[in-house]
Amino acid sequence: MKEPLCPRCKIRTDLIKESETLSSGEKVVRYFYKCPVCGTRINISNLLLKHDKDSIVIEKSV
Numbered sequence: 001m002k003e004p005l006c007p008r009c010k011i012r013t014d015l016i017k018e019s020e021t022l023s024s025g026e027k028v029v030r031y032f033y034k035c036p037v038c039g040t041r042i043n044i045s046n047l048l049l050k051h052d053k054d055s056i057v058i059e060k061s062v
């Protein structure tokens with residue numbers, strides 16, 4: 001995967017994975033690129049993980 005360039009600084013961005021557990025028990029995982037200099041974020045995808053009995057359902061929302 002090739003990192004996109006920051007639209008402001010024209011330098012390579014870092015791939016960041018961030019996860020957050022909601023009060024409902026669902027988990028949100030966000031993938032995005034972040035510029036190490038100016039902090040500009042380029043969203044890739046957001047995944048919503050739901051616990052359904054014994055399985056985990058992944059709902060992709062962008």
Ligand SMILES: [Zn+2]
Nearest residue numbers: 006009035038
């Ligand atoms: Zn930048």
